[in-house]
Amino acid sequence: MGTPLNEALTRAHEILARFTVQTSRHEYVAITLWAAYTHAQTVFDFAPRLLITSAEKRSGKSRTMEVVAKLSAHPLIAANATVPAIFRSLDNPRTLFLDEADTIFGTKIKAEQNEDLRGLLNAGFQRGTPVIRTVGPSHVPTEFQVFAPACLAAIGRLPDTIADRAVNIRLRRRKPSERVEQYRTKRNDPELEQVQQQLADAVTEVTGLLEVADPVTPLEDRAADLWEPLLAIADAAGASWPDRARAAAMHLTRQALEEDHEQSEGIDLLTDIAQVLDWVKSDFIPTADLIQKLKGIEESPWRETDLNPRKLSTLLKSYSVHVARRNSARGYKRAALEDAFARYLPAYASQASLPSLPAESCGSDGDASVTGDASIRHPSPIRHPENGGITPIVTEVTDTAPLRAGAAEDGTVTGDRSAACAVCGESLAGRREGTITCSDVCRKRLSRQSKEAS
Numbered sequence: 001m002g003t004p005l006n007e008a009l010t011r012a013h014e015i016l017a018r019f020t021v022q023t024s025r026h027e028y029v030a031i032t033l034w035a036a037y038t039h040a041q042t043v044f045d046f047a048p049r050l051l052i053t054s055a056e057k058r059s060g061k062s063r064t065m066e067v068v069a070k071l072s073a074h075p076l077i078a079a080n081a082t083v084p085a086i087f088r089s090l091d092n093p094r095t096l097f098l099d100e101a102d103t104i105f106g107t108k109i110k111a112e113q114n115e116d117l118r119g120l121l122n123a124g125f126q127r128g129t130p131v132i133r134t135v136g137p138s139h140v141p142t143e144f145q146v147f148a149p150a151c152l153a154a155i156g157r158l159p160d161t162i163a164d165r166a167v168n169i170r171l172r173r174r175k176p177s178e179r180v181e182q183y184r185t186k187r188n189d190p191e192l193e194q195v196q197q198q199l200a201d202a203v204t205e206v207t208g209l210l211e212v213a214d215p216v217t218p219l220e221d222r223a224a225d226l227w228e229p230l231l232a233i234a235d236a237a238g239a240s241w242p243d244r245a246r247a248a249a250m251h252l253t254r255q256a257l258e259e260d261h262e263q264s265e266g267i268d269l270l271t272d273i274a275q276v277l278d279w280v281k282s283d284f285i286p287t288a289d290l291i292q293k294l295k296g297i298e299e300s301p302w303r304e305t306d307l308n309p310r311k312l313s314t315l316l317k318s319y320s321v322h323v324a325r326r327n328s329a330r331g332y333k334r335a336a337l338e339d340a341f342a343r344y345l346p347a348y349a350s351q352a353s354l355p356s357l358p359a360e361s362c363g364s365d366g367d368a369s370v371t372g373d374a375s376i377r378h379p380s381p382i383r384h385p386e387n388g389g390i391t392p393i394v395t396e397v398t399d400t401a402p403l404r405a406g407a408a409e410d411g412t413v414t415g416d417r418s419a420a421c422a423v424c425g426e427s428l429a430g431r432r433e434g435t436i437t438c439s440d441v442c443r444k445r446l447s448r449q450s451k452e453a454s
Contacts, residue, residue, distance in 0.1 A: 006241065007202070009199075009237050018181045021178045021180055026252055044210075047150070049167070051169065053169070096150040130146065164222060272302070285334070286326075
């Protein structure tokens with residue numbers, strides 16, 4: 001039967017799978033753990049946000065938030081609430097829910113008008129960072145503790161400072177073939193209330209373990225902070241949850257990084273320069289040569305933006321890459337550029353920033369099994385003569401369907417194999433049909449390899 005917490009998580013997971021359609025199995029796991037975490041929010045020093053976004057309306061955001069609120073501890077639905085009312089409501093443990101957050105932060109003007117709310121959400125991420133306001137006719141400076149988990153739903157994107165503190169769940173509109181059970185308050189609320197109480201009781205039983213928990217994490221920095229409570233909950237539950245939680249943490253963190261990078265002109269520039277340096281083997285590249293090669297890249301934006309030496313220098317300076325001289329030529333050192341790649345491009349990032357799962361989570365050498373719903377085979381090189389001798393590394397990943405009613409009580413499920421990126425082996429689960437690479441970096445590398453082969 002497993003531990004009471006494992007059983008409670010499994011039931012909550014089943015509820016989510018019945019009433020919502022998520023992009024992949026990882027979203028179900030992350031949302032389930034987040035809802036359970038809210039019942040232990042007083043134990044941890046960080047309060048991860050749950051950010052539910054989509055490109056268009058009618059993608060399931062409000063339904064997902066409604067189900068999560070029913071499963072969470074002491075939900076505070078802050079519809080049309082003022083900022084002072086919110087931070088005065090957080091004296092006791094609460095879980096804050098803000099739907100339609102795009103109406104608050106959706107444009108630059110709206111974001112500026114609601115800077116106080118953003119400050120509250122950012123301060124509430126870490127214990128011991130109060131909001132200070134003056135109170136009464138004497139304007140006495142008063143600290144308000146605003147530490148609390150928060151769930152926000154929005155169309156489009158929210159400010160980076162909020163997204164960076166959140167488990168990011170990106171929803172898509174449901175296809176006609178994707179069926180869910182219709183949720184009705186009168187019919188389904190009693191069941192959700194029962195599961196909510198089951199989560200609360202199960203988490204209370206392991207409070208002692210959670211207070212001293214120091215979970216092994218595959219992440220670093222803020223990503224490690226926000227996932228720590230969820231990993232601790234998973235470890236306390238046992239069964240397949242520790243492996244599933246870490247797989248979800250890796251997947252959703254990488255996905256958030258890629259989506260963040262897609263918005264930046266500077267990241268686009270570094271990505272294309274990385275492609276240029278695959279062609280140029282010198283340790284120094286003159287500015288004129290670099291600009292010429294950048295404009296020659298297929299689908300490159302640099303022709304239309306009229307890239308010139310001054311603009312190139314300005315963009316790269318933000319990444320601590322400065323113009324250098326060699327004899328009479330001005331240009332850039334490969335070492336400085338590669339340092340920027342390692343810091344800002346996920347495909348070039350060192351294993352220190354997003355290390356692989358521990359060996360004990362991935363099975364022994366040559367063993368593709370992992371306890372739970374994810375199976376990762378260690379990558380093995382495959383040489384393809386038709387690609388000019390290039391040796392891509394392919395990692396085989398087993399994807400599974402979300403846990404539904406009737407699955408094993410320990411949370412173990414089975415499913416189909418998902419595709420992997422043809423260049424780096426990253427899972428392509430949740431991407432549109434026909435996709436063979438995971439990012440712009442890998443897509444451009446594959447394009448270059450094909451051209452070299454031909």
